[in-house]
Amino acid sequence: MKVILGVDPLLSPLTGIGHYTRSLALALLQQPSLEELQLFALGKFFPHALLHLPENIEQQGGVAKASTVSALRTYLATLTPAVWAYEKLIPIVDRIRLAPFKDYLFHAPNFFVPVFDGPKVVTFHDLSTILYPQYHPAVRVALANRQMAIAVESDAHIICDSQFIAAEVVQYFGVPESRVSKLHLAAAEEYQPRDASQCAQVLEQFDVGYKQFFLFVSTIEPRKNLMRLLDAYECYVQRTVKPLPLVVVGGHGWSSQKEHQRLTDLQLRGLVRYQGYLAQNIVHQLYSAARALVYPSIYEGFGLPVLEAMQSGAAVITSENSSMQEIAEDAAYYVNPNDTDSISSALVLLHEDENKLSILREQGLKRAMAFSWQQCAAKTLAVYQHVVDKHKA
DSSP: OEEEEEOGGGGSSOOHHHHHHHHHHHHHTTOTTOOEEEEEETTEEEOGGGGGSOSOGGGSTTHHHHHHHHHHHHHHTTSHHHHHHHHHHHHHHHHHHHGGGTTSEEEETTSOOOSOSSOEEEEEOOOHHHHOGGGSOHHHHHHHHHHHHHHHHTTOEEEESSHHHHHHHHHHHOOOGGGEEEOOOOOOTTOOOOOGGGGHHHHHHHTOOTTOSEEEESOBSGGGOHHHHHHHHHHHHHHOSSOOOEEEEOOBOTTOHHHHHHHHHHHHTTSEEEOSSOOHHHHHHHHHHOSEEEEOOSOOSSOHHHHHHHHHTOEEEEESSSHHHHHHTTSSEEEOTTOHHHHHHHHHHHHHOHHHHHHHHHHHHHHHTTOOHHHHHHHHHHHHHHHHHHHHO
């Protein structure tokens, strides 16, 4: 099996799709049935060293240029003429560069399927630009929705991170269920329980106690529902004699000015700790040290922070009737993400009820054992083989 994996998400600071791409690539390389794995982005091939670079890749020699190009492309994606030019030029470059590799399978990890005559697989992580366009800039919505339609028309096999999203893809695009595969993601092995001494660095950095703070981890953008969480947190503060601080982790996302102003106000009051995008080794410790992750997102394709928290030994508060409920099952406390009181009451409960907290932690650790990147890679390779066999038929 010879595979080309799109690695555009690795050329800028890693968010969820970037971590998915890197983790899947590293796990695929450990699969004995994989003959070759090529990494492709921006019309060029990259060495496997890209998978092992430190997170701040903009400081890493030759990759700095690629990261700069990626950052420029992110900016240009907000400009209609630039998007038009990108959509016209990139397919030409891709067709030329990929033409000699028709005996490979191409996997696009984020719905941008190149012009390629060989077998193709694409990952649809969610349909947020279709179902919740108000949470994205209009140009991004138009670009993403066109690209997803192109991917569907290209007859690429579609991988989804959850059955929740797979069902949406089948319903919205009208594709047969046989063309869509549900493959759960996994959390990196670095997400694990740690005692207070192993978390000393972050406890000092954020001035918090071990298991004495709530945690929110996500890019700061409207879809993540941070504003309602902050409303709920203020209600919790008023309802509690000695409220625990809330630590917020995440880089600036689209249209997040209100969220950041609110974070600044709460920081000045000593209630919230926020330092933006953090290196993963810091995030690992925060998960392990947290009392509970609070993740009332409006919409997710999988909700990786939920799994990362469970695997780290933190309790989880997250949204009901969502993909997160598929992932956590009975190992999380569920709230109505549109109800401030529902979220606030959950904070009060996990502040006061040590028994409930302990049960959620134990159930979370047990549930997390059902997920691994090796399992995801093995199932992904099985999908690849199915697609290759179908292409040859």
